[in-house]
Amino acid sequence: xxxxxxxxxxxxxxxxxxxxxxxxxxxxxxxxxxxxxxxxxxxxxxxxxxxxxxxxxxxxxxxxxxxxxxxxxxxxxxxxxxxxxxxxxxxxxxxxxxxxxxxxxxxxxxxxxxxxxxxxxxxxxxxxxxxxxxxxxxxxxxxxxxxxxxxxxxxxxxxxxxxxxxxxxxxxxxxxxxxxxxxxxxxxxxxxxxxxxxxxxxxxxxxxxxxxxxxxxxxxxxxxxxxxxxxxxxxxxxxxxxxxxxxxxxxxxxxxxxxxxxxxxxxxxxxxxxxxxxxxxxxxxxxxxxxxxxxxxxxxxxxxxxxxxxxxxxxxxxxxxxxxxxxxxxxxxxxxxxxxxxxxxxxxxxxxxxxxxxxxxxxxxxxxxxxxxxxxxxxxxxxxxxxxxxxxx
Amino acid sequence: xxxxxxxxxxxxxxxxxxxxxxxxxxxxxxxxxxxxxxxxxxxxxxxxxxxxxxxxxxxxxxxxxxxxxxxxxxxxxxxxxxxxxxxxxxxxxxxxxxxxxxxxxxxxxxxxxxxxxxxxxxxxxxxxxxxxxxxxxxxxxxxxxxxxxxxxxxxxxxxxxxxxxxxxxxxxxxxxxxxxxxxxxxxxxxxxxxxxxxxxxxxxxxxxxxxxxxxxxxxxxxxxxxxxxxxxxxxxxxxxxxxxxxxxxxxxx
Numbered sequence: 080x081x082x083x084x085x086x087x088x089x090x091x092x093x094x095x096x097x098x099x100x101x102x103x104x105x106x107x108x109x110x111x112x113x114x115x116x117x118x119x120x121x122x123x124x125x126x127x128x129x130x131x132x133x134x135x136x137x138x139x140x141x142x143x144x145x146x147x148x149x150x151x152x153x154x155x156x157x158x159x160x161x162x163x164x165x166x167x168x169x170x171x172x173x174x175x176x177x178x179x180x181x182x183x184x185x186x187x188x189x190x191x192x193x194x195x196x197x198x199x200x201x202x203x204x205x206x207x208x209x210x211x212x213x214x215x216x217x218x219x220x221x222x223x224x225x226x227x228x229x230x231x232x233x234x235x236x237x238x239x240x241x242x243x244x245x246x247x248x249x250x251x252x253x254x255x256x257x258x259x260x261x262x263x264x265x266x267x268x269x270x271x272x273x274x275x276x277x278x279x280x281x282x283x284x285x286x287x288x289x290x291x292x293x294x295x296x297x298x299x300x301x302x303x304x305x306x307x308x309x310x311x312x313x314x315x316x317x318x319x320x321x322x323x324x325x326x327x328x329x330x331x332x333x334x335x336x337x338x339x340x341x342x343x344x345x346x347x348x349x350x351x352x353x354x355x356x357x358x359x360x361x362x363x364x365x366x367x368x369x370x371x372x373x374x375x376x377x378x379x380x381x382x383x384x385x386x387x388x389x390x391x392x393x394x395x396x397x398x399x400x401x402x403x404x405x406x407x408x409x410x411x412x413x414x415x416x417x418x419x420x421x422x423x424x425x426x427x428x429x430x431x432x433x434x435x436x437x438x439x440x441x442x443x444x445x446x447x448x449x450x451x452x453x454x455x456x457x458x459x460x461x462x463x464x465x466x467x468x469x470x471x472x
Numbered sequence: 473x474x475x476x477x478x479x480x481x482x483x484x485x486x487x488x489x490x491x492x493x494x495x496x497x498x499x500x501x502x503x504x505x506x507x508x509x510x511x512x513x514x515x516x517x518x519x520x521x522x523x524x525x526x527x528x529x530x531x532x533x534x535x536x537x538x539x540x541x542x543x544x545x546x547x548x549x550x551x552x553x554x555x556x557x558x559x560x561x562x563x564x565x566x567x568x569x570x571x572x573x574x575x576x577x578x579x580x581x582x583x584x585x586x587x588x589x590x591x592x593x594x595x596x597x598x599x600x601x602x603x604x605x606x607x608x609x610x611x612x613x614x615x616x617x618x619x620x621x622x623x624x625x626x627x628x629x630x631x632x633x634x635x636x637x638x639x640x641x642x643x644x645x646x647x648x649x650x651x652x653x654x655x656x657x658x659x660x661x662x663x664x665x666x667x668x669x670x671x672x673x674x675x676x677x678x679x680x681x682x683x684x685x686x687x688x689x690x691x692x693x694x695x696x697x698x699x700x701x702x703x704x705x706x707x708x709x710x711x712x713x714x715x716x717x718x719x720x721x722x723x724x725x
Contacts, residue, residue, distance in 0.1 A: 115585025122515070122582045125570035152701050154708040185568020185583065185590040189548075192567050196548040202683055203571050204547035205690070247701045251694055258686075265682045266541050266575045268675060281686050 095437050102434020105427035106182065114185060117427040121420050126410060128424035129183040132432050134260055134406035136176040138284070139399065141292025143169025143217060144253035145329075151246045160322055163224060163452050164303075165296050170217040171439040177210065178435055202262045209256035216249040224450050258285040264409060270417040274353050274364045275409050277344045286340060290333035291402035293326050294395035301392045303447060324385045330398060331379040338372050360416070363408055371401010476557030477602060478656035479611060480627040481531050482634065483668065484641060485618035488522055488529035492610035492619060496520045499598060499609030516584045519595040520610055523669055528661070530668035531619070533610075534559060534580045534595040535648055536656035539678035542572035542581060551592075557624065557656045558597035566592060577652045577674050597656070624656065631660050653678025 109117045120127050142165040149158050181187050193207045219238060226235050238245075261284030264271050277283065300323065345351050354361060375394045384390040411422060424432075446452060490509040496519050497504070506512035510524050520533040540559045543551040550565035551572055572592060573581045584590035598608035606612070611621040620627055628649065635642045647659040651674040659670065666672040675682075 111588070113586060113588040114583075114590065115587075120585065122573065122585075123579065125573040125583065148701070152705045152708070154705075154712050183569075185570065186566055187568070189565075189567040192548045192565060196550075196565055198544075198547055198549040200544050200680060200684070200687070201547040201571075202687065203545060203569060205687070207547055243705060247698060247705070250701055251697050254693060254697060255690060262683060262686045263571070265686055266545060266679050267577075268682060269577055269671065269673065270574075278682070278685065 095441065098430070098433050098437045101430045102437075105430040106434070109182060109427055109431065110187075117425060119422055119425040119428065121418075121422065123418035123420050124414075124422040127422060128411075128428045128432060129179045131407050131410040133176045133179055133183075134410050135403045136172045136179075137257065137260060138288040138291055138402050138406055139295045140169040140172030140176075141253065141257060141288035142296045143172075143220075143292070144213075144250045145289050145292055146296065147220065147246050148250045149329075151243065152250070157322060157325060160319070161296055161300075161326065163221070164299060165292075166217055166220045167443065167446060167452060168295060168299060170214070170221055171442055173210065173214045173217060175435045175439050177214065179432065180210075182431055202259050202265075206256045206259050206263070209252045209259070213249060213252040213256065216245055216252060219245050220249065224452070228450055254285065257288045258282065260284050261409075267414070270414055271409065272353075272360045272413040272416060273350055274360055275405075275413040277348065277350075279340060279344050280409075282340060283337065283344075286333055286337040287402055287405060290330050290337060291398055293330045293333070294398035297323055297326055297330075297391055298395040298399060301388070301395075320386065320388065323388075323391055327379055327385045327391055327394070330395075331376065331385075334372055334376050334379070334398070338368075338376060341368070341372075360408075360413065363404065363412055367401055367404040367408060370397055371404060375401070475623040475625070476555070476656065477597075477621060478536065478557055478624045478627055478658060479597070479608065480620040480622075480631050481657065481659045482618050482620070483528055483530055483659065483661035483663075485616045486522070486529040486531065487616055487618070488524060489615060490522055491613040491615060492520060492531060493518075493522055495609040495613035496595070499601070514580065514582055514594075516582045516586075516591075516593040518582075519593065525668050528663065528668065530659070530661070530670070531610075532580075532669070533657065534597070535578050535652070536595075536597055537577075537652055537678070538654040538656070539680055541575040541577055541652070541679035544680035544683065545571045545575040547571070554597075554599050556597065556599055556602045558599040558602065559594075560596045560599050561592055561594065563591040575679065577679055578671055627658060631658055634660060650676045652676075653681070 105117065114120055118127060142161070146158055146161045146165040149155050150162050181190055184190060193204060198204050220242075223235050223238055226238075258281035261280035261282070264276065264280055265278065268276055345354075354364075375398050378384050378390060378394050384394075415422060488510065493509045493512070496502070500519060502517045502519070505515060505517050510522060512518055512521050514521055514532060520531060523530050523532060536557060536559045540551065540553060543549075543553060543559060546566075547569065548565045548567055550562045550567075552560060552562070554560045568590060570583060570592070573583060580594050582593045584593060598606070598610075601608060607621050611619045620630065622630075628646070631646045631649075635644055635646065641662060642660055643662060643664055645660075645665065647661070647665045647670055648655040648657050651671070653676070659665065661668060
């Protein structure tokens, strides 16, 4: 690409530059003036948008471990083309999460304390360690893609040797911290609205992240197919339909499992009564369940819809929205009533979050352009003709 | 052995003079935050308040739980239980995640939102003073003995005695004895506690138990999950291999 092409202003380029610039200013203010001056956080609302966003970022990045397990542990090789986009999504998602966590810390200079000061009874301690370990795993899982490009053979060989233990470790770390994000709220039975509070929160979180993580991959692959064309110099032109409908079927199963668990939870703990009370919480809960669970279950249970590109795209957006709503409900709206304060994120909170999202999207686009990401058997290298790519990761 | 100490606050004896409020400010070197102490609320510069409910006054401060939620959730162990029974905070360890504030069932910890190097702020039951044999500032200043400081077993006994001897005067419940697993601040009052702004419907078991029930499953998830995944890896690999060989054989025939 020529310099003149890079500098050519397009709508999205201009918007991205504005968002990143604003985000940088906000970041400067956040660190120079403190949390009180730049956020709408409050003594009774100690966690806001940043923590809420960490919840959904981690949830949506869940495909990283589900796809890796499907292909490398269960040997269902049909899904191999999904592995790389899933791992990259997860890695970028976790990078955003880690950055936001540090921004959110009141004493960011002490971020390393959990490495040496341990309290094994804290869910937060477990999550911190899982985040560190899993981000390392993701890096190791994605490393071969980069190493292949530059033709480093020896390190790839070593990584291949330890690939299965790495995948297993990744699945275990993910299982632990995905569910533990739900466990964080087990200690606030009096504060979190009963529509969301449940001793099964960790299980709810785990199942819902599987459905949403896979939907994220479906959504992404359509986005990639639409926006990254061969004329632009991309290798990748999306994924085969049968792979995507296979993933959609897995989404369906996860959604049904999650829905059944919710029903069990509501019946067992006598929470059905809360559904009949008209309140903001009930509306939000209904919206979350209908939009993110019931509707997708209905549509996906028809084979013809599962094999229809347009429907898959729409439904994946629904499932993703369902998870976003759920995580924000648990971390913000579900606690609003007990805090007695109406919280809405400040400009700086929003702008820093948006900056990190834009940077992650930019990184994804860049990597998708220069590294073989959405490869399948038919893909061709525009320079060297046909490429043979090992799907060991 | 050093016995754990606590405060018994008797609402019937409190005259709402604000001596405890002033003493707390003085001992902890906190700036003035409100001209009228009755209108003040807990903040990073106010560790105890006196609230007026009609003719009654209720003090709010850290309850110093037996098994504190804040200490159990702190990932770096910045909040600990002192041998005196006080729940104390070490700013040097704190990373500022504010999970303690989220977890506290009594909604006590406050934060220095206004600074770039914020601390979590709350009553520490004058831990340093108590260790040197002195009374907590607020108890020392109380002119009516509405606040009593002593060994836990003693103040529990006194509270029970007062309830028993004056059944008409007291609402028959000691707040803090069982709430959230029990605390080192106990309150007795002539009216039900929700009328005085104390959290009602708190679980009677220690809050960390709620988390422990999930956390204690972790080892089995790791061991079981690891074994399951390894087994599945081996099994599905073998299955594919056999399928491949069979295919080869059929092709050969």
